[in-house]
Amino acid sequence: MFSLNKFFKPLLYNTDMEIQKYASKEMNRMKEITANLKLNKKTKLSLHFQDFALRYFKDGCYFYEKKQFVEAFEAFIISWSYIDAGLKLKFFQVPIKQKEWFTA
Numbered sequence: 001m002f003s004l005n006k007f008f009k010p011l012l013y014n015t016d017m018e019i020q021k022y023a024s025k026e027m028n029r030m031k032e033i034t035a036n037l038k039l040n041k042k043t044k045l046s047l048h049f050q051d052f053a054l055r056y057f058k059d060g061c062y063f064y065e066k067k068q069f070v071e072a073f074e075a076f077i078i079s080w081s082y083i084d085a086g087l088k089l090k091f092f093q094v095p096i097k098q099k100e101w102f103t104a
Helices: 003-038 044-065 069-088
Strands: none
Touching: 003 044, 003 069, 044 069
């Protein structure tokens, strides 16, 4: 009897490895970004943006440790989004070499 499991199992394995690779890449990039993130303005809103960005980053690290790579990748991207928005609003600064990683 023909089994689809033989066909799909290698594909799923490769997909899992790719997701882990991208999650790892984003985690390393976000570690560098959060280590160098400077707060320009200390307002209630800027502190909320910083808090959300750092909490999503920590959540991503937690998910990565638990081998939940899709959730980790999502959390890293949400963290990046808060930082990107904060840069546009002039809440944050990042080093010049990291500015190319953002839309701001």
